[in-house]
Amino acid sequence: xxxxxxxxxxxxxxxxxxxxxxxxxxxxxxxxxxxxxxxxxxxxxxxxxxxxxxxxxxxxxxxxxxxxxxxxxxxxxxxxxxxxxxxxxxxxxxxxxxxxxxxxxxxxxxxxxxxxxxxxxxxxxxxxxxxxxxxxxxxxxxxxxxxxxxxxxxxxxxxxxxxxxxxxxxxxxxxxxxxxxxxxxxxxxxxxxxxxxxxxxxxxxxxxxxxxxxxxxxxxxxxxxxxxxxxxxxxxxxxxxxxxxxxxxxxxxxxxxxxxxxxxxxxxxxxxxxxxxxxxxxxxxxxxxxxxxxxxxxxxxxxxxxxxxxxxxxxxxxxxxxxxxxxxxxxxxxxxxxxxxxxxxxxxxxx
Numbered sequence: 001x002x003x004x005x006x007x008x009x010x011x012x013x014x015x016x017x018x019x020x021x022x023x024x025x026x027x028x029x030x031x032x033x034x035x036x037x038x039x040x041x042x043x044x045x046x047x048x049x050x051x052x053x054x055x056x057x058x059x060x061x062x063x064x065x066x067x068x069x070x071x072x073x074x075x076x077x078x079x080x081x082x083x084x085x086x087x088x089x090x091x092x093x094x095x096x097x098x099x100x101x102x103x104x105x106x107x108x109x110x111x112x113x114x115x116x117x118x119x120x121x122x123x124x125x126x127x128x129x130x131x132x133x134x135x136x137x138x139x140x141x142x143x144x145x146x147x148x149x150x151x152x153x154x155x156x157x158x159x160x161x162x163x164x165x166x167x168x169x170x171x172x173x174x175x176x177x178x179x180x181x182x183x184x185x186x187x188x189x190x191x192x193x194x195x196x197x198x199x200x201x202x203x204x205x206x207x208x209x210x211x212x213x214x215x216x217x218x219x220x221x222x223x224x225x226x227x228x229x230x231x232x233x234x235x236x237x238x239x240x241x242x243x244x245x246x247x248x249x250x251x252x253x254x255x256x257x258x259x260x261x262x263x264x265x266x267x268x269x270x271x272x273x274x275x276x277x278x279x280x281x282x283x284x285x286x287x288x289x290x291x292x293x294x295x296x297x298x299x300x301x302x303x304x305x306x307x308x309x310x311x312x313x314x315x316x317x318x319x320x321x322x323x324x325x326x327x328x329x330x331x332x333x334x335x336x337x338x339x340x341x342x343x344x345x346x347x348x349x350x351x
Contacts, residue, residue, distance in 0.1 A: 007177040015164025015175065021215035022046050023162040026065070027183070027310045029345055031074045033065055033159065034310070038273045040065075043161065046212040052165060054173055061176075065161060068178040074157065156183055158311050162215075185312050189233070190338065193318030193330045196247065196307070197232035198296065199223040203245040205268025213270060220248040234307055236299070236320065239268040243293040250307035250315070251275035253289075254299050255333050261298070264291040274308040274341075281340045304331030306338075314338045 015021035024039040033039075040061045047055045056064075159180045166172045201223050204210060227235035227248075236252065237245040246252055246269040253262045253275075260282060265271050279289045299305060303326045305317040314337050316330035330338075 007175070009164060009175045009177075010167070010170075010172045012167050012170045013164045013172050013175060014167050015215060017167075018165075019215040020050075020165035021163060022050070022052070023160055023213055023215065025158050025160045025310055027313075028069055028072075028074060028157045028159055028180075030156075031069060032348070033062075033069060034345060035273050035277060036062055036065060038276070039161075039310075042213070042271070042273065043163070046214075047163065050165075050209070050212060050214075052163065052174060053168075055163065056176070061161065064176070065159060065178065068180075069159060072157070072180060157181065158183060164215075183311055185315070189312075189315060190330070193316035193328075194233040195231060195319040196234040196236050196305075196317050197227035197230045197321055199235040199237045199248070200226060201237065203237045203239045203268040205239040205241065205245070205266065207268070210268045211265065211271055224248040230321070234315075234317070236296075237268075238296060241293075242295070243267050244296060244299055245269050247307050250309040250312065252299070253278070253306050253308065253337075254294075254302035255304035255331065256298070256302045258333065260287060260289045260333070261294060261302075262289055262291055263294060267293060272308060272310075274310050274313065277344065278308055278314065278337060278341065281344060282337065285340065300325065302326070304334045306330075306334045314341050 009016055011017075022043055024043045026033045026036060026039050028034070037058070040058050043061070044055065044058060046052075157180050159178060162177050162179070164175045166174045201219060209216065223235045223237065227233075234247045234250060236247055239245040244252060244263045245267050246263065251262065251269060251272040251274070253260060255261070262275065262279070263269055279291075282289055300320050300323045305320070305325045307315050307317055314334070316334045316338075318325050318328050318330065
């Protein structure tokens, strides 16, 4: 995997001094960017609405993304690369060492020390299609059983495309740069669902930037930090009128009596690419999605809830604040949506 390189951005670029910049985060599956055209089109629409100049066209940006992904040397095809992140300084593959890992004992498997990220990151390459972390499953892996250890599929990474505004008065043009990172979500998040918490802050649905993916993320970061103190992995915003808006990094859906609801774009939300993909997939199955203005009580009293973004895909939410959603487990329709989305990835709906 290519080492990260430094990007030079002029100190007077408004992207640095005022957060005047835009970005898109795309998920990569087997070396291919998912829904890349939709992401780039949204970015270019935002560039036009926020008065960016001299921005490359869609084809050029897509080419830049594909060239960057190619340099990452992500595996393609049947082989799947996984990473186990631990806080340990050493990593043992001995089957007799239960403290760390037990990996497939065949010529197609090996351990590689990758760049550190909050611990030491290791990878095990295997031709297996699945990867199990159960201590009782000797076929695959035995990992430290603590909250700082998890398995990441390195075939699936996130690539971020960022564009700064520049500074016309100083003759500074926009800077375009790309970066990448691993997917932070665990298999257990999807099996068990996550907890969300209500944000103490409100989204301003009248803001000119609320529907754009800008560098201005402090509101979301502060809110998510507050919710993590409540052991929640996502937070939920209301807007200034008291209606449901979105999560700090995701769009919201809830289900009542078999019907699917999501806040409309005029509620002060980012028009998510994954949100629209889910709406399209459900519509294709004859399941209508009602977009509208909804109250918080409608959400917490729903039968099921899930949130979406490009990295988490479709994430079940089973608890909000101290209130259990439905049975407290991912619901039947939520699991159906998860499968639908996975099938669209498997089909190669990458454009």
